Amino acid sequence: MWSLPDNVVPALLSLRGVGKSYAVPVLTGVDLDFRAGEVHALMGANGAGKSTLVRIVCGLTTADSGAMTLAGHPHAPGSRRAAEDAGVQVVLQELDLIETLSVAENLFLTRLPHRFGLLDRASLQARASRALALVGLEALDPRIPVAALGVGQRQLVEIAAALARDCRVLVLDEPTAALTAPEVERLFAHVRQLRDRGIAVLYISHRMEEIAGLADRVTVLRDGRVVGHGAVADMPRDAIMALMTGIAPAQALPVEHAIGDTAGTRAAATGEGRLRPGSGAQGRSATAPVALRVEHLRCGTAVRDVTFEVRRGEILGLSGLVGAGRTETLRAIFGADRPDAGHISVADGRPLRLRGPRDAVRAGLGMVPEDRQAHALLLPQSIRSNITLATLRQVSRARTWVDSALERRTAGDMATRLDVRGPGLEHRAEVLSGGNQQKVVLARWLLRECEVLLVDEPTRGIDAGATLAIHVVLRALAARGTALVIVSSELEELMALCDRIVVLASGRVTGSFSRGEWTQASLMAAAFAGPGVTS
Numbered sequence: 001m002w003s004l005p006d007n008v009v010p011a012l013l014s015l016r017g018v019g020k021s022y023a024v025p026v027l028t029g030v031d032l033d034f035r036a037g038e039v040h041a042l043m044g045a046n047g048a049g050k051s052t053l054v055r056i057v058c059g060l061t062t063a064d065s066g067a068m069t070l071a072g073h074p075h076a077p078g079s080r081r082a083a084e085d086a087g088v089q090v091v092l093q094e095l096d097l098i099e100t101l102s103v104a105e106n107l108f109l110t111r112l113p114h115r116f117g118l119l120d121r122a123s124l125q126a127r128a129s130r131a132l133a134l135v136g137l138e139a140l141d142p143r144i145p146v147a148a149l150g151v152g153q154r155q156l157v158e159i160a161a162a163l164a165r166d167c168r169v170l171v172l173d174e175p176t177a178a179l180t181a182p183e184v185e186r187l188f189a190h191v192r193q194l195r196d197r198g199i200a201v202l203y204i205s206h207r208m209e210e211i212a213g214l215a216d217r218v219t220v221l222r223d224g225r226v227v228g229h230g231a232v233a234d235m236p237r238d239a240i241m242a243l244m245t246g247i248a249p250a251q252a253l254p255v256e257h258a259i260g261d262t263a264g265t266r267a268a269a270t271g272e273g274r275l276r277p278g279s280g281a282q283g284r285s286a287t288a289p290v291a292l293r294v295e296h297l298r299c300g301t302a303v304r305d306v307t308f309e310v311r312r313g314e315i316l317g318l319s320g321l322v323g324a325g326r327t328e329t330l331r332a333i334f335g336a337d338r339p340d341a342g343h344i345s346v347a348d349g350r351p352l353r354l355r356g357p358r359d360a361v362r363a364g365l366g367m368v369p370e371d372r373q374a375h376a377l378l379l380p381q382s383i384r385s386n387i388t389l390a391t392l393r394q395v396s397r398a399r400t401w402v403d404s405a406l407e408r409r410t411a412g413d414m415a416t417r418l419d420v421r422g423p424g425l426e427h428r429a430e431v432l433s434g435g436n437q438q439k440v441v442l443a444r445w446l447l448r449e450c451e452v453l454l455v456d457e458p459t460r461g462i463d464a465g466a467t468l469a470i471h472v473v474l475r476a477l478a479a480r481g482t483a484l485v486i487v488s489s490e491l492e493e494l495m496a497l498c499d500r501i502v503v504l505a506s507g508r509v510t511g512s513f514s515r516g517e518w519t520q521a522s523l524m525a526a527a528f529a530g531p532g533v534t535s
Contacts, residue, residue: 012036012200013075013088013169018056018066020224026052027224030066034169039191039201041211041232044221045244045321045524050204053221054171057202058090059083071168081110089162090171095154097146104128104142107161131164132157135190151301152183159190170194171202174323176210188214206321207506208237208528220244237528245524288312289347291483292365292452294333297342302328304507306342310452310483310500315474317498318487321527325507326487327370330454333485334367335360347451361390364451368441368458370487372434376441379430383422386429386440387411391447414443418473435466442473453477456487471497491520505529 011033018030027049034040044050055061057068059077068075070086077083080090097106104124105112113123128142135156146154155175162170172191176184191214195201203215211218211232219229220243228235228243288311297306302325310316318326331337333344335354344352346363354360357367369375377386388395388407395407411425418439422432429440438458445453458474459467474497478484488494494501501518503511503526511526 010035012071013057013202014069015053015057016067016069018053018063018068020049020052020056020061020064025224027056027063030221030224030226032219032226032229034200034202036168036200037195037198038217039195039203039215041215041218042202042204042221043206043211043218043240043244048221048244049224050221051173052224054090054173054202054204057083057169058088058171084165087166087168088171089165089167089169090173091155091158091162091175092173095158097154097158099147100145102143102145103132103140103149103157106146106157107131107142107164127164131160134163135160136186152186155183155187156190159187163194167199169200169202171204173204174206175203176205176207184210206323206528208240211240212237222246241521241524241528245520288314288481290349291347292333292485293343293345293349294329295343295345297329297332297344298340299328299332299337300340302507303332303339306504306507306509308502308509308512310485312451312481312483313478314500315478315484315486315498317494317501318485318504319491319494319501319523319527320504322489323506324504324527326504327456328507329504330367330369330456330485330487333360334365334454336367361448365454366390366445366448366450366452367454368438368445368456370456370460372437372441373430377429377437380428382426383415383420383429383432383440384408384411384425387414387425387443388447390444394447410447411443414447415440418443418446419469433466435469438466438470439473442470446473446477450482452483452485454485457489458486459488459490459493491523495520495523503527503529 013034015030015032018027018032019025020027030049030053032053042050042053052061056063059080059082062076062078070088075086075088077086077088083090098109101109104127107128108124113120113127115123125142129138132138132140132142137153137156137160140153146157149157159170159172159175175187188210191201191203195216203211205211215232217229218232218235218240220227220240222244228239290309291312291314293309295307297303302323304325306325306329308316318329320326328337332339335357339354344354346352346365350363352360352363360367373379378389384407388411391410392402395403395410397403408425415425420432420436420439420443422436429437432440455474458470474484474486486494486497495518499515501513501523502509503513503523505527510529511522513522
């Protein structure tokens, strides 16, 4: 009879052939084993399928194919509550706490103790104190509101809430994204204690130093497939990077399994032959006046020290992984979030005094946000009014009333220039496709003739044809002297569009590259840089 070697622990949670598709496959044939008393790291670049896998394990979505077992029994939770009842607890990157409720109430929100039909506060406080002790928060008063806690304490409260339930598998999704180095160390100490108690910990992180300091094993996903796994001690940083990017290192990978031909995807990974490189604006912009200078910008826990400048006619890319602070940096520059420290200046060095986005617009800045539907468009309003939203004075008479005929001509001309395709300018913006909605937002700032345009994920969720059209618009803006700062999760897009790329990690600049200097490997290495942690 076949048996496991003495040094191999049977899997507590197993996945076999798990697949999931939306418009395209997101996960394909994923096989994974998570063992009790082990920290198992899951790594992969943006879009590799990590979040989808976690959602399947935790009952937030269902797989299209494959099967899971938990302690030898089928595991197919139809909801997060069902997964929790089975012993699979998850702490997501976006904390799920209600600030106005107490710590104790958050810990047992769905299982509040009652006595004679009323909340049993004495029992609640006692149970909360025991739960907080599991994560080293014995001194925390469970009666205080969550709003009074720092980010690190909130993260530990989330973990305490998970451990207060029957916990056999704990999923931690980017738990250190908003933590300081000392808070990371405290969290790691508690995770090691959980491991020693026999809990299987599935740990998702982009930070190489965290994996080396905490995990026992690591699995790498790329394009929804498992491309390698092994003991952390046997997987050096360059081996993991090679598996994530598909670019083979100089030496063989010392892993248990290396799946697929990594060298064969080099062209796709570097963008060769897929997107036309930038038109060489760097030569024009290198000596142009500085349009925007950001110095030691800090904003909350996401933006900790960001410095860069962009010149007229230059396209500057901000690269980094999820949680690196890219979107938050743009929001702070535009005044959507109030910076805590640092200096922002425009044009000839004039300081930018921000009380809100209106001040940024008056200073010559525009912004295309990441979520165009939630933060850029008035979906129930007409396409016409969405295009002219930032230039109402230009289409008004005596600055008191909008000249409808002038507004229609102005919006129509801009819609024609950008090839906005829809049923007509008077129809609501919500009827447009994603690509045409993005063109409407760009048209708004083209009318405004901004000196600096901040663009967050310019082609997210749109098809290849619209992507190419938007790239053409962005290059045309740079050619006429506009300075652009572009955030994109697609390295290929940044490498095709930009004259320079600044890389962020943990809210700080970790690299700056000019066209011709960067490689995908160097950009990825900078993206994975971060504050060191000890083991």
